[in-house]
Amino acid sequence: MKPIQVGLIGLGTVGAGTFNVLQRNQAEIRGRAGRGIEIAMVAARNAERAKAYQAIVGDAVPCTGDAQQLVNNPAIDIVVELIGGIEPARTLVLQAIANGKHVVTANKALLALHGSEIFAAAREKGVTVAFEAAVAGGIPIIKALREGLTANRIEWIAGIINGTTNFILSEMRGKGLDFATVLKEAQRLGYAEADPTFDIEGVDAAHKLTLMSAIAFGVPVQFDKAHVEGISSLQATDIKYAEQLGYRIKLLGITRRRDNGIELRVHPTLIPASRLIANVEGAMNAVVVQADAVGTTLYYGKGAGAEPTASAVVADLVDVTRLATADPDHRVPHLAFQPDAISNTPVLGMDEVQTAFYLRLVVADQPGVLSRITTILAESDISIDAVLQRESADGERQTDLIILTHDTVEGRMNNALAKMQALSTVLAPIVKLRKEELA
Amino acid sequence: MKPIQVGLIGLGTVGAGTFNVLQRNQAEIRGRAGRGIEIAMVAARNAERAKAYQAIVGDAVPCTGDAQQLVNNPAIDIVVELIGGIEPARTLVLQAIANGKHVVTANKALLALHGSEIFAAAREKGVTVAFEAAVAGGIPIIKALREGLTANRIEWIAGIINGTTNFILSEMRGKGLDFATVLKEAQRLGYAEADPTFDIEGVDAAHKLTLMSAIAFGVPVQFDKAHVEGISSLQATDIKYAEQLGYRIKLLGITRRRDNGIELRVHPTLIPASRLIANVEGAMNAVVVQADAVGTTLYYGKGAGAEPTASAVVADLVDVTRLATADPDHRVPHLAFQPDAISNTPVLGMDEVQTAFYLRLVVADQPGVLSRITTILAESDISIDAVLQRESADGERQTDLIILTHDTVEGRMNNALAKMQALSTVLAPIVKLRKEELA
Known part of the structure; x- marks a missing residue:
């Protein structure tokens, strides 16, 4: 049989990796x-770049500076989009679909924001949009x-799905350094980009989480409903206290099915140090899935890089x-569930999310302080799991008070926090982190 | 569309789990x-058992004591074989295939021994034999x-693929107990069967490894070439020494591509305690895959039990x-590679396998002993990675000498061992374990 013909848009890190693999x-x-x-054609963003690409791929494969030529080329069966970002990626993908071509993409931002439009267009034309490379690399x-x-009703997913932030957190814990110092080191080593905002503020993780949530629960992609919180304000002190209490802090993407809706949130999270995922270090990724029949499963590997991501792109090419x-009706649906089985279960606001908390309060070292704080928690119906009070050194007038709570609704916790913050004996903004047992 | 009709042979643990899920x-x-x-029919091994099953599944689903009735039932599209063992499973599966039915099975022994025959028959009839449940449960x-x-050229696979033995090893290490004591406890808890031979002697793991090796490297299933070694002679002493040296002992199934062939072996193995897989405890399973594009990936979860295994059975049912x-030529091939791409790369004998070793020698506590032993290793061109000599207590005439080697060919190591064993200062049979860095 004649080799299937692939058009590759973008020959950057992942594009070159795909070509090589x-x-x-x-x-x-x-x-x-x-x-x-077979790669039949490569497109670059302009003529100059196309010339550079030509040198890489050799004369046998035409390179163009006009991606329109590629998506409109009738000889091409599958378009691989590896330029990232929203435009022109969105237009090119939609045009490829309109031309009846299958699409393989690693573009998590595009699908998290415009997935509904793109998948609907693909369904209408009977083509596949495959996106294994968009989440957790290889x-x-x-x-x-x-x-x-x-077979399963999936209950929750918790993932380390951003290598940059996991590298930074591993270094902060391992070397006791603060965020800013480690970020600079990560940039020097190439683990963080010059503008690291998307990674360190949790946006990249939230894109990926949005896609996993949709296919796990049969809901549309809805990035705008995600709670997105990064690690840039995380302090070394809290990593140290967490460790003393038997926890590690990881930037997790968590999505969980509740009776009243779906939780969709990215934030730094304390997890027990004994969990396998707590021991995922450096730039590695891991995803834990909890489901009713199979129980807990975990998937681990490289979440980024040229060839790990290319591994996912090529797996999609083989599938397609x-x-x-095959009759389109018999392919795996884009969002795992058939279009008529997609549900409109709401995504819950953070006030409604249930989780446990780690609180660090800087308090005056005087009698009655702990009592006033625990009274506020008791009145809010929030129960305490553990308390750690640092002994204050001689002459010190203040001390750190660490509280771990059991599960509660976040809105209730925020009300209690406002009351604690108003106490004259609470001397600094309270640090609030979420804690998950993942069991 | 009319529901697809499934015939279920066997309603034991996994069968009942499948029905429930x-x-x-x-x-x-x-x-x-x-x-x-839809489950259209259930078959038991005899009429009495069929009656018991009828009570479980209710009147809507007919139960028969004659599985022939099921595999010959023209209303059934897919036959699920969950009785295990070779016969009558083999005959029933072949008959189902001959009748043009797809087959889903959890039967690792059957496929490891008779896979070539079964897959050839399925290919000829254009039906699928799916076996996700045969390896590592869910x-x-x-x-x-x-x-x-x-996308990848797979380099090696190393897996904890037997929960019973991993439970026993976890307990031996955690509580410092010996094998026999922990085995009894495992039997009491239901983690080990009354006759635990297949599990503790590595046979079950070797069945699963044989299947993974075939699909990883594109070779036929050939269980008869596997090296199979269990944990029944493993001593608590060696677990303790391994730990002092920074290693854990796990029963691993390892298959690796070498220039001259494929390694296929199950045996207790020292692995660095810092590896994620070294921290897989209790009855859990995990498989590490090393491949050229993606690098290292790891897959973790429950390897046995009613619903975890049912999860895999049902996933196969959905796929089928x-x-x-779909045109049979466009389905995923049984052994991952198309029939004309299956290679005849030989499976290597253990003498040709390359690995590092842990040796424990009980030696006379007198001058020159270490020198004689290290000379034998040097003359055999085997280099030493680490030596641990226990200080002998006052009055003791013997001591333990632990040696870790670098990689060598096992045949060479066995020759060296024979020379060491012949020394008058070596007072007991030498313990030899294999060691893998898995990196």
Whole structure:
């Protein structure tokens, strides 16, 4: 059978990785797919860049500075979009779909924001938009959720899905350094970008979480409902206290099904140090899935980088190649559930989210302080799991008070916090972090 | 569309789990598969058992004591075989295939021994034999290897794929107990069977490893070539020494591609305590896959039990349901590679396997002993990674000498061991364990 023809938009890190993997492993890939997979054309953002690409891919593969030429090329069966960002990616993807081409993309931002539009267009044209590479790089987590766990009612997902922040948190804990210092080091080593905002503020993780939440629970992608909180204000002190209490702090993306809706949130989270995921260090990713039949499963690997991401892109190419001839109704649905089975379960606001809390209060070292604070918690019906009060050194007038609570609704906790903050014996803004047992 | 009709052979632990999961999650499963999945008939091994099953499944589903009736029932689309063992499972599966039915099975022994025959028959009839449940219970590792990592040249797989033995090893290490004591406890708790031979001697793990090796490397299933070694002769002393050196001992199934062939071996293995897989405790399973593009990935979850295994059975049912109408040439091949891409790379004998070693020698406490032993190793071109010599107590005439080596070929190590064993200062049989860095 004639090799399937692929058009590659973008030959940056992941694009070049994809090109290399397809070249190097072409025999193995053909042996699995039953058909060759060939790059027929490469598109760059302009003519100059196209010339640079031409030098990389050799003369046999035409490179163009006009991606329109690629998405309109009738010889191309599958368009691989690896330029990232919203535009022109969105327009090119929609145009490829309109031309009846399958699409493979690593673009989490595009799908988290415009997934509904894109998947609807693809459904109408009977083509597939595959996006394994959009979440957790080379870990086949989309496949696991969408195909591997189809027997299950999924209860929750918690993932370390941003390597930059996990690297930073690992270094902060391992070396006792503060955020700003480690960020600079991460930038020097290439683990963080020059403008690291999307990573360190949790936006990248929230894009990925939004996609996982949709396929786990059968709801539309709705990034605008996600709670997004990064690690830039996390203090080394709290990492140290957490450790003393038996916890590690990780930036987790958490989505959980509750009776009244779905939680969708990214924030620094205390988790027991004994959990496997607490021991995922450096730039690695891991996703824990809790589901009713299978129980807990965990998926671990490299969440970024040229070839790990290319591994996911090529897996999608093989899937699409295999199924290009299958009746569209018999393919795996984009969002795991058939369109008529997508539910409108609401995403809960943070006030309604249930979780446990870590609180750090700087309090005056005088009698009655702990009593007043615990009274506020008791009156709010929030129960305490553990208290750690640092012994104050001689002559010190203030001390740190750490409280771990049991699960409560966040709105209630915020009301109690406002009352505590108003106490004259509470001397600084209270640090509030969320805590999950993940069991 | 009419629900797909499933015949279930066996309603033991996994069969009942499958029945329950299909009932409980039928709405979610239909929402994903786009079509209902219905148990149309259940078969037991005899009429009496069929009567007991009838009470469980209710009157709507006929139960028969004659499985022939089920595999010959023209109303049934998919046969699920959950009775285990070789016969009558083999005959029933082949008959179902001959009747043009798809088969889903959790039977690792059957496929490891008779997979070539069964897959060939299925290919000829254009039906699918799905076996996610045969390896590592609910962890979707077959899907990950066969579809998630298609871009890669897989280099090696190392897995904790038997929960019984991992439970026993965890307890031996955690409580410092010996094998026999912990085995009794495991039997009392239901983690080990009354006749635990298949588990503790590594046979069950070798069945699963054989299947993973075939789909990773594109070779036929060949259980007869596997090296199978269990944990029944493992001593608490060696677990303790390993820990002092920074290692844990796990029963691993390891398959690795070498230039001259494929390693296929199950044995107790020292691995660095810092590896994620070293921290997989109790009856849990985990599989590490090393591949050229994606790097290291790990998959973790429950490897046995009613609903975790049912999770895999039902995932296969959904896959088969979805693709029942697709051209057989476009389905995922049974052994990951297309039949004409299956290679005849040989499985290496243990003498040719490369690994590092842990040796424990009981030696006379006198001058020159260490020198004689290290000379034998040096003459055999085996280099030493670490030595630990226990200080002998006053009056003791013997001491333990622990040696960690670098990688070598096992045949060479065995020759060296024979020379050491012949020394008059070596007072007991030498303990030899294999060691892998898994990096």
